[in-house]
Amino acid sequence: MRVLLVQAYLGRVERYGCVFPLGLCYIATALAARGHQVRLLDMNLYDTPYAKLETVVRECTPNVVGISLRNIDTTDRLDPFYYYSTLRSIIASVKATDPHVRLMIGGAGFSMFARVIMQRHPELDYGVFLEGEETTPDLLEHLDSPEMVKGIYFRRDGAVHFTGHRPFPDVHALPAPRRNFAEVAKYREPRSMGVQAKRGCSLRCAYCSYPFLNGTTIRIRSPKAVVDEIEHLHTVFNLDEVIFVDNIFNIPEAHAKAICREIIARDLKVRWSAWFDVGTLSEDLVRLASQSGCYRICVSPDGASDASLRALGKDFNETAIQRVIGIARMFPEIEFRFSLFCSPPGQNLSGVIKTVKLFVKTHILLRNGRCLVSWVRLLPNTVMYDTAIAEGVIRDTIDLLPPEEHGIGNLFYSCSRTGFYATPLFIGIAMVCSVGKRLMTLVRALRTCSNCVRRRTP
Secondary structure: OOOEEOOOOOOOOOOOOOOOOHOOOHHHHHHHHOOOOEEEHHHHHHHOOHHHHHHHHHHHHOOEEEEEEEOOOOOOOOOOOEHHHHHHHHHHHHHHHEEEEEEEEOOOOHHHHHHHHHHHHOOOOOOEEEOOHHHHHHHOOOOOOHHHHEEEEEEEEEEEOOOOOOOOOOOOOOOOHHHHHHHHHHHHOOOOOEEEEOOOOOOOOOOOOOHHHHHOOEEEEHHHHHHHHHHHHHHHHOOEEEEEEEOOOOOHHHHHHHHHHHHOOOOOEEEEEEOOOOOOOOOHHHHHHOOOEEEEEEEEOOOOHHHHHHHHOOOHHHHHHHHHHHHHHHOOEEEEEEEEOOOOOOOOOHHHHHHHHHHHHHHHHHHOEEEEEOEEEEOOOOOHHHHHHHHHOOOOOOOOOOOOOOHHHHHOOOOOOOOOHHHHHHHHHHHHHHHHHHHHHHHHHHHHHHHHHHHHHH
């Protein structure tokens, strides 16, 4: 069967570049293993994405077109942009080119709003719910009887039906994704290539959809298989930088250490970055990470006070954050990125002050640090959604997937006690600190140059 897999167009060119369609490559690899002819198109690589889509549909005459809706919006209150708004145009372009082709949809963005999206877009024949490496090939073998396949939304007699949940696949048994389905060379800059070492997250962050999307049981790939994949990218595609796309890289820590040691043992000259858990980050792991090429560690304490940390579902306290800052000072060769929420639950005036202090400490005073401030984007199947309703921040009738872009501005959590002054305060502080960070970098560079001149002066 001929299958065209499409990475949905975001609607604009993002400043960080195009994200490699790792999920679609996993799906494409699984389909090819079952004998299907697969082509992959990332619409975001082209200046005229809809024209390119129509051209490719005409060229490969697919039996099925699969659309990956990975992201719904930017989840950024200061830069709200609705990626979901392009879906209707993508469907229209495919159907205008081939009215008889069957349409299926999947991806994290779809799975969070699966039934709603299926109901809003009657042109969609099938929806692949959650991870699709096993579901999608099974669906293609039962297109006329989708009720035989678990994990599928399908349409019959004008109604949307769901076949029920399917167990998550064993990632250890999945083959490494074949990258050559995508145009690898176009993803080198400025975003690095994604590699997945595990799926699932055992943490219980109140705002996060990862436990829903990937489960709470951590499913790991062998360190050898992970580093084999990195080595393949390095030798075949000449890539010297990767990013681990795991929800959290250092849980379990033994697995993370084993990957680092495997990279070191092979003497692979690669740079990499990942997200780490604050509560379990250790000096020993950071040392191994540095030796294996880690150049950036991202952590998301999200809150700065014990009260906010508890309300956010974190399993660590303020002391753990300070410990990570101390570790960061020990490894100046690694950039440490901290993420904070401007107005999290449980915040009071003391919490606001602590958040400001933590922002300044990590963004300005920590030489190898950077801090990003954001707001919680409320999502279904999360504790924060229930909290926002209970506190009266939103009504239980609110549409978390609004039909129009202007509606997403109402979907961010702001603590009722501090939100009215914390929001403008942090916007101002972020702007001042951004300028301050650049000035301090300039001053340090001038000092370095001055010291070099002094050393050379006889």
